[in-house]
Amino acid sequence: MSLVDLQHIQRVKWLEDPTRHPYVRVTQTINGTKYSWKPALPGLQVLGWENPGRSLMPDGRNGCFARAVFFLKSYDPCPDPPAEAVTPAELRAAGLLP
Numbered sequence: 001m002s003l004v005d006l007q008h009i010q011r012v013k014w015l016e017d018p019t020r021h022p023y024v025r026v027t028q029t030i031n032g033t034k035y036s037w038k039p040a041l042p043g044l045q046v047l048g049w050e051n052p053g054r055s056l057m058p059d060g061r062n063g064c065f066a067r068a069v070f071f072l073k074s075y076d077p078c079p080d081p082p083a084e085a086v087t088p089a090e091l092r093a094a095g096l097l098p
Contacts, residue, residue: 004028004068006086006094012070014048014098021047022077023085024070032063045072 004026018024024047029039039046050068070086081087091097 004084004086006068006090006096008054009050009068009094009096011051012048012068012096013051014070016045016047017098018047018070018091019088019097021072021088023081023087024072024091025076025082025084026068026070026086027084029067029069030064031067033065039069039071041069041071043074045074047071 006026039049046069048070052065054066088097
């Protein structure tokens with residue numbers, strides 16, 4: 001079970017099909033742009049990200065947006081999925097697969 005709540009994510013821009021893996025890791029980033037964002041995560045294989053990002057303030061005016069990023073580490077898959085992992089079944093249930 002992931003530490004990021006998939007139910008709040010509306011759309012994901014996938015670079016690679018996540019169903020090719022037993023799980024993908026997911027984390028949340030905070031940045032200053034709602035659209036046109038590309039992750040810079042050295043050493044990680046980014047598979048996709050939430051687009052657009054979610055405003056961190058109810059009025060949407062603070063300029064900070066939360067965004068889920070789906071990725072793999074170089075040694076994935078591990079025998080035991082990590083805490084931040086989500087399976088293709090979880091992504092499908094949340095309506096996030098392409």
